[in-house]
Amino acid sequence: MNNIFVYCEIEDGIIADVSLELLTKGRSLADQLACKLEAVVIGSKLDEIGKQVFPYGVDVLHVADDPRLAPYTTLPHTSIIVNLFKAEKPQIALMGASPVGRDLGPRVSSALYSGLTADCTSLEIGGHEDKKENKVYENLLYQIRPAFGGNIIATIINPECRPQMATVREGVMKKEIRSANYKGEIKKIDVASMVSPADFAIEIIERHIEKRKVNLGAASVIVAGGYGMGSKENFGLLYQLAEVLGGEVGASRAAVDAGFTEHERQIGQTGVTVRPKLYIACGISGQIQHRAGMEGSAQIIAINNDPGAPINSIADYVINGDVTDVIPKMIKYYKANSK
Amino acid sequence: MKAFKIIVLAKQVPDTRNVGKDAMKADGTVNRAALPAIFNPEDLNALEQALRIKDQFPGTTITILTMGPGRAADIIREGMFRGADDGVLLTDRAFAGSDTLATSYAISRAIAKIKEYDLIICGRQAIDGDTAQVGPQVAEKLNMPQVTYVEEIIQADNKSIQMKRRLDNGVEIVKAPIPVLLTVTSSASACRARNAKFLMKYKHAKTISERQSENEDYMSLYHDRPYLNIPEWSVNDVEVDPQQLGLSGSPTKVKKIDNVVLQAKEAKKIDASDAEINLLMKELIDSHTIG
Secondary structure, eight states: OOOEEEEEOEETTEEOHHHHHHHHHHHHHHHHHTOOEEEEEEESOOTTTHHHHGGGTOSEEEEEEOGGGOSOOHHHHHHHHHHHHHHHOOSEEEEESSHHHHHHHHHHHHHHTOOEEEEESEEEEEEEEETTTTEEEEEEEEEEEEETTTTEEEEEEOSSSSSEEEEEOTTTSOOOOSOTTOOOEEEEOOHHHHOOGGGGOOEEEEEEEOOOSOOGGGOSEEEEEOGGGOSHHHHHHHHHHHHHHTOEEEEOHHHHHTTSSOGGGBBSTTSBOOOOSEEEEESOOOOHHHHHTTTTOSEEEEEESOTTOGGGGGOSEEEESOHHHHHHHHHHHHHHHOO | OOOOEEEEEOOEEEOTTSOOGGGBOTTSSBOGGGSOEEEOHHHHHHHHHHHHHHHHSTTOEEEEEEESSGGGHHHHHHHHHHTOOEEEEEOOGGGTTOOHHHHHHHHHHHHHHHOOOSEEEEESOOTTTOOOOHHHHHHHHTTOOEEEEEEEEEEEOSSEEEEEEEETTEEEEEEEESSEEEEEOTTSOOOOOOOHHHHHHHTTOEEHHHHTTSOHHHHHHHHHOGGGEEOEEOGGGSOOOGGGSTTTTOSOEEEEEEEOOOOOOOOEEEESOHHHHHHHHHHHHHTTSOO
């Protein structure tokens, strides 16, 4: 009882990376709290699913296997999670900050009257003293996230309500196998007792899910542009540099909002988190939401003409100049000198 | 074909792109008074979807429901200028400091008071928190289904509605029964502009608090044209459990707020000359960072 639960998303029989990252984080939190890590998978044809999940250090795997449960729809998954949590009383519940987790999480938190913090960038365990109520809490989940335009970092706690719920975006936490032979137990969920016909009110008529076109997470070099690129045309320079270097193009939220490039290239707290070998930030000022998504990069080059840009303070190299002048020079040298 | 009763949930948000130093209060909540306030962008996308249904089904009514301080009446007027019929401002100090759950509780109680509705449409998320929680939490409290990430309503009839959802890696076409709550993404069509006729008609639409500063001559206007009264509901106007409201009714608490401190690295400063850029590129190739 009072263990850590991770809701695992599944697409085409494969557990989503974000869920495996949360299992990894959940395992280390469980070690710290000396409790068990439990995973929940809800879908169809899940006979072999344990193989994907247990190596991350999962002690108990709850499986709800029913043809009606895949693909994901809100109500049946909510009913199962709510019933399961009522019975098992987890102290912490984690979900991906994906379209599924962001659809399911708030619904579950509302039904259980428990707090939910979206898009956490860090999860820690710590105590809390409520001086007004004269109460001391131990081992709370600190849900840490940038807030309010990134001007602040907020630490959120749920002192009284359980489970303490948080969502985290893909790529924010690291994915790490605990042991290939980790032994856990499978518990089958009695689906019929938890869902009602009314839960299937929403019907999926068509579904086209594509393999991701842009894979920023796997790129070793990322050339990212911000609002300072000035135009969609100038953004073309970034594609040229990325192609020459064998990298991918990323963008800040401001650049995406300005229509310079597509949303799937957005890096930062509300986009993708990346850790490439080299990150070239072009015309990016470096607000904290953006930095939250890229500060784990091994090397950072900032190109801009604002000596006060926040990005400069986390960069290894700062090139003070106009991106439209600097990038062609980089391309020219690389083409002439690489093997 | 029937007309729809639509409630659009909208939020007045601080423009987080222009944040000053006094943006936060000592208790870690937002000092909204210090910031420019705008109509939350995705709520405008939501309003447009509602207006399109109204275009298609004459007699459809659109009510803007917002919770916030007195000045949030601005976005009700803004919605009316674009084609909404009326609005309700839910405002009370008792709501201050609410987290998403306490907010959704208050809003769901106001919706229960409005009583008749076929569709509740709101933006997927607000730019001041980006949580995307209030829509689904409201739907759960009203025990109704939800469809999130809606990009386009494709068709609607008396019993059901079909729409396209825009997900990270694709799309879904789903059919939902009515009533249902929809959250609309920024990839949906932009909201139409203000309409000059509605601007003239609703220019003087005001809440009772706003009217208190008007002079006597004006008061007859609100008597003759009742549509200019924007209802203002306090905690006493909705049936609520006060323990679920505001800061104390919020399960999540802000433990602390840290200002962002940059741990400055020793960055190597380079100018844009050919020589310096060539040197940098050579270094990166030699260290196998690139190539």
